[in-house]
Amino acid sequence: xxxxxxxxxxxxxxxxxxxxxxxxxGALVGGYYGDLTGVRNVIAFDxxxxxxxxxxxxxxxxxxxxxVEVARVRRFKKGSGLPLKVPVIEMIEIGAxxxxxxxxxxxxxxxxGPDSAGANPGPACYGLGGSEPxxxxxxxxxxxxxxxxxxxGELRLDRAAAERAIAERVARPLGVDLVAAALGIHDVVNDTxxxxxxxHIAERGRDPRRYDLMAFGGAGPVHAYELARLxxxxxxxxxxxxGALSALGLLAAPLAVNLAQAYVGxxxxxxxxxxxxxxxxxxxxxxxxxxxxxxxxxxxVLRRTADLRYVGQGHEVIxxxxxxxxxxxxxxxxxxxxxxxxxxxxxxxxTDVPVEALxxxxxxxxxxxxxxxxxxxxxxGTEGRGDAGTQRRGDAETRRPGDTGTGGxxxxxxxxxxxxxxxxxxxxxxxxxxxxxxxxxxxxxxPAVVEERESTxxxxxxxxxxxxxxxxxxxxxxx
Numbered sequence: 065x066x067x068x069x070x071x072x073x074x075x076x077x078x079x080x081x082x083x084x085x086x087x088x089x090g091a092l093v094g095g096y097y098g099d100l101t102g103v104r105n106v107i108a109f110d111x112x113x114x115x116x117x118x119x120x121x122x123x124x125x126x127x128x129x130x131x132v133e134v135a136r137v138r139r140f141k142k143g144s145g146l147p148l149k150v151p152v153i154e155m156i157e158i159g160a161x162x163x164x165x166x167x168x169x170x171x172x173x174x175x176x177g178p179d180s181a182g183a184n185p186g187p188a189c190y191g192l193g194g195s196e197p198x199x200x201x202x203x204x205x206x207x208x209x210x211x212x213x214x215x216x217g218e219l220r221l222d223r224a225a226a227e228r229a230i231a232e233r234v235a236r237p238l239g240v241d242l243v244a245a246a247l248g249i250h251d252v253v254n255d256t257x258x259x260x261x262x263x264h265i266a267e268r269g270r271d272p273r274r275y276d277l278m279a280f281g282g283a284g285p286v287h288a289y290e291l292a293r294l295x296x297x298x299x300x301x302x303x304x305x306x307g308a309l310s311a312l313g314l315l316a317a318p319l320a321v322n323l324a325q326a327y328v329g330x331x332x333x334x335x336x337x338x339x340x341x342x343x344x345x346x347x348x349x350x351x352x353x354x355x356x357x358x359x360x361x362x363x364x365v366l367r368r369t370a371d372l373r374y375v376g377q378g379h380e381v382i383x384x385x386x387x388x389x390x391x392x393x394x395x396x397x398x399x400x401x402x403x404x405x406x407x408x409x410x411x412x413x414x415t416d417v418p419v420e421a422l423x424x425x426x427x428x429x430x431x432x433x434x435x436x437x438x439x440x441x442x443x444x445g446t447e448g449r450g451d452a453g454t455q456r457r458g459d460a461e462t463r464r465p466g467d468t469g470t471g472g473x474x475x476x477x478x479x480x481x482x483x484x485x486x487x488x489x490x491x492x493x494x495x496x497x498x499x500x501x502x503x504x505x506x507x508x509x510x511p512a513v514v515e516e517r518e519s520t521x522x523x524x525x526x527x528x529x530x531x532x533x534x535x536x537x538x539x540x541x542x543x
Contacts, residue, residue: 066151067092067126068320068429071357081322084132084152089313091119091126091153094278096316096435097303099124100534106301107261107275108155109291110310111284113163114180118261119155120268120275127268129154130324130371130382130423140178151322151425158260162200162283163187166230166249168237174245176252188229189221197233199283201226202249205242207483207491208286208513208522216517247486254287258294269409276301280309285514285521290486292541293524300539302529304499307518312435319357320429321350330375330420331399336390342424343368343390350428359430371423372402374414380422381405437534476501478515485511485525492525506531510542 065084075082087110094108098121106121120127132152136145140159159178163186166176176199181187185194187201189211203209204226211221227242235245265272276299279288288300303309323346327339347366354364368385383402386394403413476497483494492511499516510527513520514537523529526542 065132065153066128066320066322066427067153067317068322069314069317069357070319070321071353073356074321074353080148081150083134083148083150086310087117087119087155087157088126088153089317090117090280090310091121091155092313092316093280093303093309094119095121095124095126096313096432097278097301097534097536098276100437101301101532101536101538103276103278103299103301105275106278107265107272107295107297109257109277109279109284109288110281111257111279111287112161112281113183113186113283114159114161116158116160116257116281116284117155118158118257118264119153120265120270121278122270127154128152128382130380130425151324151427156260156264158257160199160253160257162198162203164199164253165196166198166202166234166252167196168234172238174234174238174248174252176249176256187226189223189226190219191222191225195229197226197229197249199249199253201229202246203283203286205230205246206250207481207494209520210481210496210515213515243484247484250287250290251486254290254294257287257291261291261295269411272296273298278303279521280306280519282307282519285519287522289522289524289527289539289541293543296543298541298543300541302514302521302537302539304535305516305518306521307516312437315435316432318429318432319354319359320427321353322425322427323350324423324425326423328420328422330418331372331395332418334395334421336392336394339424340390343426346424346426347428350426354428354430363430365429365431367427367429369425369427370398370421371425372398372419372421374417375420376417381409382425385424476506481513483511483513483522487525502531502535502537504531504533504535508537 065081065088067088090110091108094106098106104123108119110117129152132148133145138144163180163182164177165179165181169175181194181196181198185192187198188194189201189204204221204223211223214221230245231242235242272295277292277297278301279285285302285306292300325342369382370385371380372383373380383405399419402419407413478496478498480493480495482491484491494511494513496513499514508529510523511525512523529537529539
């Protein structure tokens with residue numbers, strides 16, 4: 065759950081640490097692709113069929129926490145579940161996905177989610193018996209999705225069923241037309257995600273304008289452009305194979321171990337020799353586990369932290385602890401580090417309140433494996449797959465997607481269709497591109513739709529995009 069690969073033996077001993085391992089893989093992808101594209105501060109945005117997950121990547125590393133809540137009575141209600149004191153990658157989960165159900169409440173207001181139609185029966189347009197209008201139904205009516213190319217054509221969407229569900233359950237109760245109802249569903253789910261993201265960022269004392277949005281998951285690229293615009297973000301990074309990208313996080317995860325020892329006390333009253341013994345024991349245990357997992361001793365990196373707070377507080381701050389032997393002289397440096405960390409989080413710190421420690425932690429890891437996803441000139445469209453191989457950068461010819469270019473499949477433009485954009489307040493004839501036919505250096509101008517098997521990327525009017533060496537689409541957002 066904290067973003068590292070462990071051994072089978074360690075997993076059997078402490079299976080609780082695997083609780084959030086799936087979402088952690090998605091967060092690791094955000095950091096990995098941020099590093100590839102030279103973006104150190106990223107909002108990793110993973111939107112699937114049921115939920116959207118947001119994780120902040122700061123200076124290339126996902127935010128971490130030492131507790132997670134599970135088994136909630138109300139899934140998206142904080143405090144309604146059981147807290148687990150285990151290291152995790154910190155993220156928020158929002159009841160917003162392609163299957164989120166739209167409805168009109170007793171006050172006559174349009175609501176979307178958190179309840180979901182799931183995969184079965186799924187949205188009305190799936191034709192599997194679902195009758196509730198969902199986000200996917202709205203996206204289909206607005207022209208964002210191609211009914212003949214969903215999952216690469218494996219599932220044909222029923223536009224008429226989507227229109228009936230939205231008309232009966234949303235448009236008629238609100239007294240609006242079909243398009244207004246579909247746009248309302250799309251806007252509400254985007255506003256829900258934007259509001260939750262703003263709160264999450266503000267609670268950590270950070271400026272959202274410092275971040276780029278990285279979109280993946282089946283529904284993420286469809287909503288990324290508008291979400292970025294609502295958050296005042298200027299750039300969206302859209303990797304290839306967005307619908308299955310979290311799996312790559314498992315390949316990009318380092319060998320890692322997290323250990324902790326409780327020793328509570330004010331810093332001015334601690335037995336520093338005891339703290340040294342705690343760290344000596346944890347460092348030995350961490351090194352032994354990583355060596356058994358196949359690490360080389362010289363590549364192991366050990367990082368110390370401590371959970372500190374002002375005396376009387378109920379929440380702790382994670383603070384780095386310098387390596388080497390600790391002594392009474394270490395107290396001043398640790399208090400200064402705590403004060404600076406606290407100030408960065410809350411824009412203030414106290415000078416007349418003592419600081420106390422609760423837990424002493426150690427993170428041991430090896431460097432993450434190098435997964436090469438550089439385009440090598442092969443056919444990225446073969447059965448929906450792309451080529452990943454020997455790195456070759458800087459030799460891509462800049463061209464328009466209507467040109468052929470070395471290694472390309474010809475014209476990447478598949479055609480065009482009517483797509484509704486809120487900024488234009490109308491349907492626009494919009495070019496549709498085959499994601500697998502795009503090559504490094506290709507440029508697109510919005511409005512545009514870019515399709516791949518597992519997902520669809522929407523680029524708004526005035527937006528611009530370029531394909532980089534890794535086949536990411538780097539989208540400039542018009543605010």
